[in-house]
Amino acid sequence: MMMLVDCSGCRTPLQLPPGAKTIRCAVCHAVTRVAPPPAPPPYLQPGTSQYYPPPRPSSYNHPSPPPVHGRKRAVIIGICYRNSRNELKGCINDAKCMRFLLVNRFKFPTESILMLTEEETDPYRIPTKHNIRMAMYWLVQGVQAGDSLVFHFSGHGSQQRNYTGDEVDGYDETLCPLDFEAQGMIVDDEINATIVRPLPTGAKLHAIIDACHSGTMLDLPYLCRMERTGRYAWEDHRPRSGAWKGTSGGEVISFSGCDDDQTAADTDSLSKVTSTGAMTFSLIQAIERGQGTTYGSILNAMKSSIRNSDSDLGGGLVTSLLTMLVTGGSIGTRQEPQLSANEPFDVYTKPFSL
Template sequence: MYMLVNCSNCHTPLQLPPGAKSIRCAICQAVTHIAEPRNAPPPSTNTYPPPSSSSVVPSPNHYAPVPPSSHGRKKAVICGISYRYSRHELKGCINDAKCMKYLLINKFKFPESSIINLTEDERDPYKIPTKQNIRMAMYWLVQGCQPGDSLVFHYSGHGSQQRNYSGDEVDGYDETLCPLDFETQGMIVDDEINATMVRPLPRGVKLHAIIDACHSGTVLDLPFLCRMNSSGQYIWEDHRPRSGVWKGTNGGEAISFSGCDDHQTSADTSALSKITSTGAMTYCFIQAIERGAGATYGSILTSMRATIRETRSGGMGGGGPVTSLITMLLTGGSLSVGGLSQEPQLTSCEPFDVYSKPFSL
């Protein structure tokens, strides 16, 4: 059983092998030494948040394990943050979480018991989308994964950037996700997301990330970005860091759809709709699947981009199977989006032919 400890320098959660007395952080390279406890009381499993005097953090085993299957397991983490009652409030993110959960269960046959939902509406304190809980959910998602497993990480909330000083970002900035408590606990940086969910993936395991946030193009720090023009032609840009650090997987497959390029912002669908709202990227992704454009990664990306482009002239309205999906969940109305300039992005651990590779979760 691995114990989780925080890096003494950057506070990234690290998996300490049994019996180890120290561990080196893969992100900042600092060595954290584990002191032997003296007359320590038995650990409590009911303390939340963890005592600030300890570097030990809650185990991802708090979440129920998913039983293995001869066909592989399906596991998902869905995170929707509205930042309710703050100046950062967003309108559509919890609706995004509801719609993605519905899609995964009913379209892709994910067992409901294998989906961890992190929203402010959850009563379980371990499922509120704080920085620590999102970190633990990411660990849970990849923990014990085996060939044949399909993993999904969906995030809808604020995203941001911060200056990168290591020289491993093409544009000089790290991309970040903003947990509910980011103003006091800080953001989750792409280096940590990559180290937690991407690099451990063994051969035969698939991870799909669907990120509906600003500045999210390369938020998983995957090595290759599909640069596609308006006519659907594309090239793979090489985003491997000059330092030579490998940001790909351990043989598995990691692919991310994100709401916009690193320098862009993402919107929700409340621009024209007075009924309800979702994130524009989540809406367009679900719409691509529901309208039959989900055969390949290229068809999904081009469908999402076409839907976004339609909104620039105010031409997109509700309608089609996706509306029935969302209205079943929400209010019985249709959705509209207007005035968006974002361009959904596709990144991957390896280049591939986006128009021939079948999409599956």
């Protein structure tokens, strides 16, 4: 079992491997020396199918956030699964483009952006399951009113059967870390428990998930169904079990690459220059073209951009093969970007801001 300890430099929670007495922080690079205490409970609570973060040391709730945390902070993940049967081409490009957008368009401090890609030289910034989990903890640590958070993931997504009855379609959505074949996937219940539920009043989180089966990847209570004409309605996805999937008063809005039963394309047909995720490219394109005034205008622009290039996207052969490999299911339909939120709102009057 792993345990959490606070970094001696920036107070970021670090997950200590069994038996280790030192650990280096991926954020400030300080080395923390500790004596491992007893292991905490596992992520999956005994006798349930609910994921919860393990209990944290009392010092985790430090009265002030670490110095690297500004009013804006982001976790950006791009995984190409290089030299494997699941290889993608454009996900690291997506991550770099997203970082450029956040820094130059939305004034995110570079030191408050945590990048996880296969190109990172720091072993704690490689997008393994362990490192992605720790990055999610880092994102919400010390969050308070006025903070703006971004979680971006570009890579493989999948599904697995849900047996608790809290999914409308009977499946949990999952993110695939670099080492998912050995360590397993990250389930939407855990993502919700880690970065959605703790969000306090006055704080906001935007998630941008460019992956297959990503429509409800954050398990948010409401999904926006939008027709080609632009008409929309909010679909209620609150679990029949009564489990709470919202926040602690904060606001969470998610853009995702496709519906839960669809695959997302990794293509060069949109940029015409290099491979990118169709969803990430269309989102950035909408913002750069001045179509990012409201959430409705962004979603319409994304859908139009992908629809107009649909004949070139091809559904994504690698992503489709992965879907069949992991779920045993069939290949999904064309991708339609989705919008979900913890509370419904008027998508054409609410201004978009990060």
